[in-house]
Amino acid sequence: MTTAPRITPTKLRSVLKGAALGCALGILAAFLGEVRSPAALVLLLIIAGAVAAWFPLTRRVMQAGCVVLAGVLAVCLLTPVLRAPLQALTLAGSPVPADVIVVLGGGVQCGTRAQAPSSAARLVRGLELWRAGYAPAMTVSEPSGLIGPADCPRLSVLQRGQITSLYPRGGPEVLTLSRVTTTRDEAARVRQLAQSRGWEQVLLVTSPSHSRRAARLFQAYGLSVVSVPADETLFDTTLPLPSDRLYAVRVLLYEGLSRVKASLGGTPER
Numbered sequence: 001m002t003t004a005p006r007i008t009p010t011k012l013r014s015v016l017k018g019a020a021l022g023c024a025l026g027i028l029a030a031f032l033g034e035v036r037s038p039a040a041l042v043l044l045l046i047i048a049g050a051v052a053a054w055f056p057l058t059r060r061v062m063q064a065g066c067v068v069l070a071g072v073l074a075v076c077l078l079t080p081v082l083r084a085p086l087q088a089l090t091l092a093g094s095p096v097p098a099d100v101i102v103v104l105g106g107g108v109q110c111g112t113r114a115q116a117p118s119s120a121a122r123l124v125r126g127l128e129l130w131r132a133g134y135a136p137a138m139t140v141s142e143p144s145g146l147i148g149p150a151d152c153p154r155l156s157v158l159q160r161g162q163i164t165s166l167y168p169r170g171g172p173e174v175l176t177l178s179r180v181t182t183t184r185d186e187a188a189r190v191r192q193l194a195q196s197r198g199w200e201q202v203l204l205v206t207s208p209s210h211s212r213r214a215a216r217l218f219q220a221y222g223l224s225v226v227s228v229p230a231d232e233t234l235f236d237t238t239l240p241l242p243s244d245r246l247y248a249v250r251v252l253l254y255e256g257l258s259r260v261k262a263s264l265g266g267t268p269e270r
Helices: 009-032 039-054 056-078 083-089 117-131 155-166 183-197 208-220 242-265
Strands: 100-103 137-143 173-180 202-205 225-227
Touching (some): 039 056, 056 242, 083 242, 100 117, 100 183, 117 137, 117 155, 117 202, 137 183, 155 173, 202 208, 208 225
Parallel strands (some): 137 173, 202 225
């Protein structure tokens, strides 16, 4: 007859420390990964940390991993070391006369029923280009609804409403890219419109960190594009403060994982 393993005070403290580390890692992962409903992720990592702390080998591995992670984050938060990687993500060209200004979607704040800061900045940049006479038409994106709450307002509706309120008697021709989930969907919709309307030149407006990847994707669909990114609204790209640097970590992680996902799927980058 076997007896249950005895839980000593030392073992209990190790388990509680592992759970605490799991909680900290869960909160960090939820922020860096932009997880909208983080409770399940945090709970999973709390349990995983407690289980890992039960066994001496996995406890040492977990502790060593946390030390390495803390060191990497400290370097990223205390120095502007991420400036060069951020600049590598950005592709900014001078605007040229074009057939259309493509304003890529950037999300909606469902609670306030307003555009996310990135969406608003992209629309402002697109309208600036239109007012300057670079193109007579622009596109906005209608989310497919596969991601996010079902009752969230459509980004295309919000942006069309803003354009109409700003220019009630004669704004740009606005076309909607319907049922899009990814940048790849947007590129495919623009290619269809380009083929039917005879478009030859596209001005592409998105966030700076997304601009190089988005331009490459549109080019993979046979489109001639000039990337004219909007302003970054979430952080100062010169990274003067730790808060700016933390957001830079978030952006670089997202862009890196997007590239890995695209390469594993054998599809053009999303």
